[in-house]
Amino acid sequence: MQSKFSDIELIEQTLAGNQSAYADLVKRHQRFVFTLALRFAKTREDAEEIAQDCFIKAYRSLNSFQRQSKFTTWLYSIVYTTAMTALRKKRVDTDSIDDENTYIQVENQTGGYDVNNVENKSRSYYLNQAIAQLLPDDATIITLFYNGEQSLEEIGQTMGIEPNTVKVKLFRARQRLKEKLERNLKHEVNELI
Amino acid sequence: MNTIEEKLWNYIDGSCNEADQQAIALLIAQDEVYRNKYYELLQLNAEFAAMDLDEPPMAFTYNVMETIRAEHASQPLKAAIDKRIIRGICFFFVFTISVILIYALASIHWSAGSTSTHNVNTSVLPDLKHLLSGPIMNGFLFFDVVLGLYLFDGYLRKKSLSKIDESVQTSGQQKPQ
Numbered sequence: 001m002q003s004k005f006s007d008i009e010l011i012e013q014t015l016a017g018n019q020s021a022y023a024d025l026v027k028r029h030q031r032f033v034f035t036l037a038l039r040f041a042k043t044r045e046d047a048e049e050i051a052q053d054c055f056i057k058a059y060r061s062l063n064s065f066q067r068q069s070k071f072t073t074w075l076y077s078i079v080y081t082t083a084m085t086a087l088r089k090k091r092v093d094t095d096s097i098d099d100e101n102t103y104i105q106v107e108n109q110t111g112g113y114d115v116n117n118v119e120n121k122s123r124s125y126y127l128n129q130a131i132a133q134l135l136p137d138d139a140t141i142i143t144l145f146y147n148g149e150q151s152l153e154e155i156g157q158t159m160g161i162e163p164n165t166v167k168v169k170l171f172r173a174r175q176r177l178k179e180k181l182e183r184n185l186k187h188e189v190n191e192l193i
Numbered sequence: 194m195n196t197i198e199e200k201l202w203n204y205i206d207g208s209c210n211e212a213d214q215q216a217i218a219l220l221i222a223q224d225e226v227y228r229n230k231y232y233e234l235l236q237l238n239a240e241f242a243a244m245d246l247d248e249p250p251m252a253f254t255y256n257v258m259e260t261i262r263a264e265h266a267s268q269p270l271k272a273a274i275d276k277r278i279i280r281g282i283c284f285f286f287v288f289t290i291s292v293i294l295i296y297a298l299a300s301i302h303w304s305a306g307s308t309s310t311h312n313v314n315t316s317v318l319p320d321l322k323h324l325l326s327g328p329i330m331n332g333f334l335f336f337d338v339v340l341g342l343y344l345f346d347g348y349l350r351k352k353s354l355s356k357i358d359e360s361v362q363t364s365g366q367q368k369p370q
Contacts (some may be wrong), residue, residue: 019261019262019265022261023254023257023258026253026254026257026258027254030253030254031246031248031249032246034246034248034249035246035247038247044247047247047249048250048253051249051253052253052256052257052260055257056257056261056264059261123240124240124243124244124245127240127241127244128244128245131244146241146244147244147246167208170202171198171199171202174202174237175198177241178237
């Protein structure tokens with residue numbers, strides 16, 4: 001059950017020593033943080049580790065949260081930084097961080113679906129599949145904009161870039177997502193024929 | 194603004210100014226290419242907005258809170274001890290050592306420097322034999338035991354924390370690249 005308190009109220013309770021208030025805060029934001037982490041990580045286990053790390057970091061530095069922006073913006077910036085750092089560490093001995101082809105292998109990331117039963121696959125499955133094939137930055141912008149309901153300014157704060165750059169990146173990310181979605185659907189249709 | 198798509202996305206997002214908004218609305222109403230593209234992007238936008246969030250494992254919150262609790266549990270050893278107590282203990286030892294040193298130096302017969310031995314006037318030193326008997330000795334031993342347990346507890350806590358850290362690191366390293 002979700003807590004009736006606002007994020008700020010839960011933060012104040014946490015700072016006053018009430019740890020269960022922080023548990024409520026984690027419960028409230030865990031799905032989005034985990035999803036965001038999954039945009040960077042290749043496996044659910046890695047994403048879980050990143051997401052946990054983010055909540056622990058946020059707890060440690062809760063005192064430094066200035067409340068000038070939304071808590072979510074602050075939290076997502078921690079997720080973005082942590083996930084980027086984790087990704088860089090993992091990539092040191094593998095591929096380039098900007099190599100888009102690296103991301104084409106992660107089609108099973110969403111898991112839980114019967115791959116052979118094409119009829120059962122909804123369009124949202126293909127959308128998730130296409131998102132998993134995007135570069136982390138593109139997938140992050142799309143996720144923050146649509147799932148996180150963040151404005152261009154807030155996404156800019158999270159990713160440390162200008163809102164105008166976010167606007168351009170969002171446009172390009174949507175283009176790429178559209179292309180990948182169409183390509184995946186076309187591929188499935190060809191397989192059926 | 195460059196392409197039709199870029200214009201239309203800005204129109205859908207509401208991120209263009211009033212004049213552009215009106216101009217694009219007019220184009221959608223009059224131009225079929227714009228209209229078709231607009232409906233296509235609108236549908237895509239609705240699909241993007243309806244994307245589902247992934248569900249973390251059931252024990253996610255529990256795991257986070259457990260790590261925080263473990264971290265919190267280790268704090269009293271380092272941070273929760275009042276610094277005034279530490280300063281008090283320091284002062285006690287410095288004071289005691291200074292008194293003993295001054296007393297010892299004051300007891301030396303400096304005039305007897307020609308001989309190789311220093312004559313410390315032990316007759317002036319208090320007799321400590323009665324202090325090392327019975328309840329005082331028991332109290333001292335009890336204090337030692339408590340101190341020993343306290344240090345052992347600290348050692349175990351540190352050990353368990355380092356085990357957690359190790360397991361987190363190894364689980365991270367074991368993941369496929």
